[in-house]
Amino acid sequence: MALLFAILLQAQAAAPAPSPAPSAPPSTPPPEAACLLAAYPDQLCEATATHLVWCDGTRMPWRSRPRPLKPLEARLDQADLADQLAVRYPVGRAHPVPPREDPGRMRHQPFFEKMYGANAKAVSKTLAEVVWLPGIADVKLKVTTVNGVDRKLAAVSAALARLPSKQRIFVEKPSGTFVWRQIKGTKRLSMHSFAVAIDVGVAFSDYWKWVRPDADGRYPYRNRFPYEVVEVFERHGFIWGGKWLHFDTMHFEYRPELLVAPCATGATAAERNPR
Numbered sequence: 001m002a003l004l005f006a007i008l009l010q011a012q013a014a015a016p017a018p019s020p021a022p023s024a025p026p027s028t029p030p031p032e033a034a035c036l037l038a039a040y041p042d043q044l045c046e047a048t049a050t051h052l053v054w055c056d057g058t059r060m061p062w063r064s065r066p067r068p069l070k071p072l073e074a075r076l077d078q079a080d081l082a083d084q085l086a087v088r089y090p091v092g093r094a095h096p097v098p099p100r101e102d103p104g105r106m107r108h109q110p111f112f113e114k115m116y117g118a119n120a121k122a123v124s125k126t127l128a129e130v131v132w133l134p135g136i137a138d139v140k141l142k143v144t145t146v147n148g149v150d151r152k153l154a155a156v157s158a159a160l161a162r163l164p165s166k167q168r169i170f171v172e173k174p175s176g177t178f179v180w181r182q183i184k185g186t187k188r189l190s191m192h193s194f195a196v197a198i199d200v201g202v203a204f205s206d207y208w209k210w211v212r213p214d215a216d217g218r219y220p221y222r223n224r225f226p227y228e229v230v231e232v233f234e235r236h237g238f239i240w241g242g243k244w245l246h247f248d249t250m251h252f253e254y255r256p257e258l259l260v261a262p263c264a265t266g267a268t269a270a271e272r273n274p275r
């Protein structure tokens, strides 16, 4: 089946594509719309060629600014929905090392503000407590109940607790979930603001800002986290900052839209865990 699909894709690629006039508006939703609708079925109800439609009727445009926009920091600051889904997230162990892109790091902030709350007070009203690694770490963490993130993080915790201690040791010390704050040096909100992110194992972690760039301006990639840990998080809807060019290996955030096709590459969570 996969082979057939690959052949079909090649055939499509080889066929001369009709080139629409540059100003022609799109007539169908972008393929990535399916990822969002599948990941957030309680909140997102429809996708049109130009907008994502929330179940309360709110319409959010895929594109909210002209392309292209450079440099990277400007794109990060002004990312729209299309940017948010433009880079495929590599699920599982088969990802480029060192990473070449930042899948998931580009975020359309209004999307997350609407989903989880637009200020600290609004997010605070959604929080629940999750006991991290009961009987092992016993740390109380606050995460949102929106989209069942609290239940999903509890499931992550239960699965991590079953790992051998040489892998589990990486996650026994969490260092933060909910903090309403901007990413240092930027005006963008950290995903910790929305109570959907967790940092674990600072003592074992690596971060692009902690290393000196090489002569080409690239940050030498480092990671000490075992993939067994990463796979547990991904199975429950969390992506890992260790797969970013601007790596942050202690950081995991709930982004289920990047774990389903066509927004994911590799074996997606659904394929690895058929129901």
Ligand SMILES: [Zn+2]
Pocket (backbone or CB within 6 Å): 192, 197, 198, 199, 250, 251, 252
């Ligand atoms: Zn973090």
